Amino acid sequence: MTSPDMPSRPLHDWSATELVAAYAARQLSPVEVTQAVLAHIERWEGKLHALYALDAEAALAQARASEARWLEGEPLVGPQGACLDGVPATLKENIATRGTPMPLGTAATELVPAAEDAPPAARLREAGAVLLAKTTMPDYGMLSSGLSSFHALTRNPWDLGKNPGGSSAGAAAAAAAGYGPLHVGTDIGGSVRLPAGWCGIFTLKPSLGRIPIKPPFAGRVAGPMTRTVADAAQLMAHLSRPDWRDGMSLPWQDNIPWLALGEQDMPPLRGLKLGLxxxxxxxxxxxxxxxxxxxxxxxxxEAAGASVEPLRGFSTRTMIDGLDAFWRMRSWLDISALPEARRNKVLPYIRAWVDRGASLTAAELYHGYSQMAALRDAAIAACEPFDYVLSPVSPGPAFPAEWASPINDPQRPFEHIAFTLPYNMSEQPAASINCGYTAAGLPIGLQIIGKRFDDLGVLRMASAWERMRGAQRPWPEVPG
Structure with a gap:
């Protein structure tokens, strides 16, 4: 069905909010939308390699069930009227989905079907979203790259010779390429924000515990990855619902108005104090x-009325070297415990990085662990004078597709995450949203950081920027 007021774009380019409105008006069916997105994926995926465990038949079965609910006038509706029923979605492959093996991006993993849905997967199923597939990641999520020993090399749809970033590599590439509107990644040092910045999409790394996740770990969060802020807000309304399996999750707050992002809902920019x-x-x-x-x-x-003041860098080489040592030891313990044949399947870059873990002392390990708290305290203190902080997401644009990191050096693996890592340790919300393009046409990400637990404020700041920045370049098309 068509209507004069329906967007003229192909269905794979529609936002979640547009699709739900069309379902409610009986102008579209979840089945035809899912079919259109699957056909678009078929055209793109041989070049992009963003997906794992695509199941077209299961997706269509979910779409038919959603269509029946819409025809009966009983779609699944979440908190505050948020609705994802029948909207195509993907999940990063380290977010367990019942019955699907979870390789964690590496050929070293034994493939065993997951026993249950992790919290983000459970929330999407409860909402009636159409789960198309899982999205790719590098080995153990240890790289800001689409390079994996298990998956084919994931590429950036803006330039197939470039990297999408990582570790939520496939999610960012899929969002930019139009594999439906909704994608969920994870982040422990920049893993949703870096690929979002390099692929020109929007993401929110929420406050630690805002979205329940399994397994929880210091700094680890799940976050929405979408083309629009409004679609991310729809996801937040569902993903932030409680789940007892995450012992680090925040108390459920049913009074956060996630969907209140219209101009009438925006706090005035005039008077805000921003750090840069x-x-x-x-x-x-x-x-x-x-x-x-x-x-x-x-x-x-600033032109809209905010004051902007410079903010000096607050993290130090001592902090990052300590965290590097701690994470090397943690990863070395995991990888060295594997049988030799499996251990040798891990990417050589990662094996070279973790090897130093074998020689670390207990004192070095304790010192490294203590830098989490040092970085947290420094970030919170630096941001305290400001309502929000602005920064680049990364120091530069997307890098060669085949590289493991922007400098491709396993002994200097974190040089590109200096702007993102602190806010995992400090548990603050931080978003990535496109703010321009290089001369070569590659996206550039703006990071917006808020105080702890002010996730809605960060979304609103991003929504304000979305309005101010004006029309964006067209999304990438399938290469001829």
């Missing part, structure tokens, strides 16, 4: 095109 951080204190220097785009965004907020 262009030097993180360590890591790679911000490249000129990235710096220009982020500074232009800051000036736009």
């Amino acid at each position: 951080m262009m030097d993180a204190g360590w890591g790679l220097t911000v490249e000129p095109e990235t710096a220009a785009a982020v500074q232009a965004a800051a000036r736009a907020f």
Whole structure:
């Protein structure tokens, strides 16, 4: 069915909010939308390699069940009227879905079907979303890259010679390429924000515990990855619902108005105090095109009435070296415990990184672990004078597809995460949203950071920027 007021774009380009409105008006069916998205995936996927465990028949069965609910006038509706019933979605492959093996991006994993849905998967099923597939990740999620020993190399749809980033590599590539509107990734040091920035989409790394996850770990969160802020808000309304299996999750708050992102809901920008951080204190220097785009965004907020003040980098080489040592030891213990044949299947880059774990002392390990708290305290103190903080997501744009990181050096693996890592340790919400393009047409990400638990405020700031930045370039098309 068609209507004069329906968007003229192909169905795979429609947002979740547009699809739900069309379902409610009986202008579209979840079945025809799912068929259209699956056909689009078939055209793209041989070049992009963003998916794992695609199950078209299961997706169509879910779409038919959703269609029946809509025809009966009984769609599944979540908190505050949020509705995802019949909307195509994907989940990063380290978010367990019942019956699907979880390789964790590495050929070293023994493939055993997952016994149950992890909390984000359970919430999407309860909402009636159409789960198309899982999305790819690098070995154990240890890289900001689409490089994996298990999956084919995931590429960036803006330029197939470039990397989508990671570790939520497939989710970001899928969102930018139009594999439906809703995608969920995970982040422990930048793993939703970095690929979002390099693929030109929106993401929110929520406050720690805002979205229940299994297994929980210090700094680890799940987050929505979408083309629009409004679609991410729809996901937040569902994903933030409680789940006892995450002992680190926040108490359920049913009074957060996730969907209140219209202009009438926006707090005035005039009077807000914003920090602008262009030097993180360590890591790679911000490249000129990235710096220009982020500074232009800051000036736009200033023109709208906010005050913008420089914020000096607050993290240090001591902090990052300590965390590097701690994570090397943690990963070395896991990988060294594998039988040799399986251990040798892990990417050589990662094996080279973890090897130093074998020689770390107990004192070095304890010192490294203590840097989590040091970085948390430094981030919270630095952000305290400001309502929000702006920064680049990464120092530069997407890098070669075959590389494991922007400098491809396993002995310097974290030089590109200086702007993202602190907010995992400090548990603060931080979003990535596109703020421009390089001369070569690659997206540039703006990071918006809020105080702990102010997830809605970060969404609202991102929504304000979404309005201010104006029309974006067309999304990438399938190469001819």
